[in-house]
Amino acid sequence: MAIYSRLVEHRVNDALSDTRVVLIVGPRQSGKTTLAKKTAKAVTATARKSAVLFYNTLRHGMEYSDPGASHYEENYRRRVLTNLERRAKSFGYTLQPAPTSG
Incomplete structure (x- = not known):
């Protein structure tokens, strides 16, 4: 549900x-x-x-040191990417990074 x-x-x-x-x-x-x-x-x-x-x-x-927003955003990005890779694998696909232009 x-x-x-x-x-x-x-x-x-x-x-x-x-x-x-x-x-x-x-x-x-x-x-x-x-x-x-x-x-x-x-x-x-x-x-x-x-x-x-x-x-x-x-x-x-x-002493507390705030890791900052970029730390949390990077962790979130990594978690999303891991989940996407897992889902792609369950459908028989493999994710590859897009080629960078330049």
């Missing part, structure tokens, strides 16, 4: 950045619970990452 991205997800995330409680209402079978669970997982993951960084800083005297 596919879970489709909903336009309201951005509104819920924006509301959560402003307040601690958000009420999700709607008709039956419209995905309210799924939206709440999906949002809760993202919030929990972010909170855990922050807590681990804070703990390591206090416990081991480590």
Whole structure:
């Protein structure tokens, strides 16, 4: 069963950045619970990452160094490329880099 991205997800995330409680209402079978669970997982993951960084800083005297947006973008690009290669392989294809012009 596919879970489709909903336009309201951005509104819920924006509301959560402003307040601690958000009420999700709607008709039956419209995905309210799924939206709440999906949002809760993202919030929990972010909170855990922050807590681990804070703990390591206090416990081991480590200094936090922000890897920067380019680090995260490179990881994302690598992950997307790996997934594309895996999907191409499942269909019997092999991906090759496009020749650079110049």
